[in-house]
Amino acid sequence: MIIDDDPFVLRMLARQLARLGCDQVLPFSSARDALAAMSEGDTSVGLTICDLQMPEMDGVQFVGELGRIGYSGALAVASGEDGRILQTAEKLARAHGLHVLGALRKPVALDELRDLLARSAAHRAAIPRQMRPAYPPEDLRRALAEGELVNHYQPQIDVATGALVGVETLVRWHHPRDGMVFPDQFISTAEEHDLIDDVTHVVLTEALRQARRWDDAGLDLRVAVNVSMDNLAALGFPDFVAASAHDAGVTPTHLVLEVTESRLMKDQRAPLEILTRLALKRIGLSIDDFGTGHSSLAQLRDFPFDELKVDRSFIHGASRDSALSAIVVASCGMARQLGMSVVAEGVEDRADWDYVRACGCHRAQGYFMGRPMPAPDLQSWMVTWEGRCGELGLA
Ligand code: G
Ligand code: G
Ligand code: MN
Secondary structure (H helix, E strand, C coil), rough: CCCCHHHHHHHHEEEHHCCCCCCCCCCCCCCCHHHHHHHHCCCCCEEEEECCCCCCCCHHHHHHHHHHHHCEEEEEEEEEHHHHHHHHHHHHHHCCCCCCEEEEECCCCHHHHHHHHHHHHHHHHHHHHHHHCCHHHHHHHHHHHHEEEEEEEEEEEECCCCCCEEEEEEEEEEECCEEEEEEHHHHHHHHHHCCCCHHHHHHHHHHHHHHHHHHHCCCCCEEEEEEHHHHHHCCCCHHHHHHHHHHHHHHHHHHHEECCCCCCCCCCCHHHHHHHHHHHHHCCCEEEECCCCCCHHHHHHHCCCCEECHHHHHHHHHCHHHHHHHHHHHHHHHHHHHHCCCECCCCCCHHHHHHHHHHCCCCCCCCCCCCCCEEHHHHHHHHHHHHCCCCHHCC
């Protein structure tokens, strides 16, 4: 479905879509008519491209209505408005629960449209995944008892040398019926049902054991483990971590705990005490997803972090987006002044890689270098990576 009050734009878009193989295009010159056609329910629309600036009902109102009728297809906004307005419209649509593929700047380039269609197909393929139910806490309790949680590790690269200097531990659940289950489907259940300490114990213990194996194999890696703010409520946590590292034969400086604050903590005394004691034990502390949610300036001020992970929503595409770039550059500058190191997350392509090298991030992590993988795959990944270093401007 395409919606634009300008008949010329509408014809042009229809022609471009036809060239790209879309044989069912529904053009509308008014958002109201488009909405009426949709709510009659005789058409199931996979992708909607709509203009923002329209008389009668504008694109913003239309997006609100799409949310209200529970439109489940994909959405893209095409407009001549400037980038910030487009971005805000995108965000608004997401807030309405719509699947937003992105914004198209008018006049729409054929290549961008082709890209959009590819992503729209990917969206349709992904629908069943989003509809997966949350797991009840009993299932997770059983998984913990049966040892079904497995660690994957994602490489972290020193951007100056290209050397592998660390990994982030990311837990997966090998579910006997459903296969691989990702943490976003069970971490919040764990937090809500008092199982997060058990999850962290399992993940941390295995990560430390693995760190020891890498060390024995001559690989000098810092191993990062994600901890939940709820882990920082138990005052025994620092001693537990220190004892676990000691038992595994891992130096505390080789362990990093990544902390995200997903919700506001009313009482900060416990996390403050715990993080300070972890810092005294020389365990690395990283502020994860920096710039999102509550992972913010106040946390930098109040807690003894020595590393900042710039959230991937700021990194990917920063080389082409001045707002993102401003945020990344400022975060790097601030971290440097505070004596912290900066890890760029979400480096997905060559442009991101070149960007994070130029802007003063210390380390980079992302699909461009390597995805999270089981520990035994790391050696062969390294061989491949070293082979790519030449073309990436690394000696
Ligand atoms: O690969 P990815 O889908 O792994 O991870 C999704 C999110 O889950 C990330 O935000 C990550 O911080 C979180 N996560 C991954 N592993 C753990 C873990 O062991 N403990 C906690 N608390 N969060 C984790
Ligand atoms: O929140 P945390 O930083 O712990 O999240 C790490 C998450 O980011 C994991 O789900 C991991 O699989 C994912 N991830 C890692 N690299 C990339 C990347 O380059 N792009 C995207 N989109 N996600 C990534
Ligand atoms: Mn993390």
